[in-house]
Amino acid sequence: MTVSVQTDAAGGEALRPHAEHAFADELKALAAADDRPRPARWKLSPWAVSTYLLGGTLPDGTLITPKYVGPRRLVEVAVTTLATDRALLLLGVPGTAKTWVSEHLAAAVSGDSTLLVQGTAGTPEEAVRYGWNYAQLLAQGPSREALVPSPVMRAMAEGMTARVEELTRIPADVQDALITILSEKTLPVPELGQEVQAVRGFNLVATANDRDRGVNELSSALRRRFNTVVLPLPATPEAEVDIVSRRVAQIGRSLDLPPAPDGMTEIRRVVTVFRELRDGITTDGRTKLKSPSGTLSTAEAISVVTGGLALAAHFGDGVLRPGDVAAGIRGAVVRDPTADRVVWQEYVETVVRERDGWKDFYRACREAAE
Structure with missing residues (x-):
């Protein structure tokens, strides 16, 4: 029944x-x-x-x-x-x-x-x-x-x-x-x-x-x-950011999590990382990348951002920052402890480290790996 x-x-x-x-x-x-x-x-x-x-x-x-x-x-x-x-x-x-x-x-x-x-x-x-x-x-x-x-x-x-x-x-x-x-x-x-x-x-x-x-x-x-x-994966980064932000807002309300000021910056960052590793190439098309064993789906991006929002609300100042999502991203990428760890380390050192405006995220990724 x-x-x-x-x-x-x-x-x-x-x-x-x-x-x-x-x-x-x-x-x-x-x-x-x-x-x-x-x-x-x-x-x-x-x-x-x-x-x-x-x-x-x-x-x-x-x-x-x-x-x-x-x-x-x-x-x-x-x-x-x-x-x-x-x-x-x-x-x-x-x-x-x-x-x-x-x-x-x-x-x-x-x-x-x-x-x-x-x-x-x-x-x-x-x-x-x-x-x-x-x-x-x-x-x-x-x-x-x-x-x-x-x-x-x-x-x-x-x-x-x-x-x-x-x-x-x-x-x-x-x-x-x-x-x-x-x-x-x-x-x-x-x-x-x-x-x-x-x-x-x-x-x-x-x-x-x-x-x-x-x-x-x-x-x-x-x-x-x-x-x-x-049903295809989102065709553009903008579409995927829109999906992630909508679902995170819905889930956040159901969990009584406060809205995260300036959270869009980290949502775009999570989506960018997932899409680049999923596609095997950076957004500008200049650097080819190894792809991890996982799917890095939009649903996983939603989970990473929601987890980061909870961290910011309960253990931070309520503002979604790189440190709140870095560990979640690493956990989503590194499913195979051997092969995926290499993929992630190469991505952090060759892409994240050199990207303008991503120094804080680079530091957070290094801290999450320690």
């Missing part, structure tokens, strides 16, 4: 509210202003869902904050896919906001982002299909009362959007349980001689990447059931 209560045991606010609760005012304003056709059981029209993801200003002046900063056409294709009988696969390297986009899509389309299957190497078939209450099963035998529906089964029965995170981490035989669901839109329950048929409004959003460890390739049969949208 899913309990959608956005408070903790002591009655306080949830640390991370679901999207439909965190942005309830925006969704309500969009629904009120939305006069376009809506697919069956959708809370908003495709146009309104795209506006919710990309941001905009409504006729009454309500500001809709961007949830995703990226190509508009990708979002429009993703939303349109959910309005058809094709499932949606969001593909990209780690840190390209796949989970973030899938959650907000489900929140805007169905008003509920909690029908979620989290993929891991140990995800059983029951998580995708259904399980059993074994006490009732032993006492009464197979029955509808003893059956425990999966989030996917619930979404089928209620005409809602289900989510499968990290699809390629799920074992191949469990992945294939989705084939009948996505092609026939039905889920057989042979123990009861019954089946659950998907009602209009049902669809599924899955996320996957093929650059992480522990990946199980999707079969061609399963891939054909999805329309794939590839």
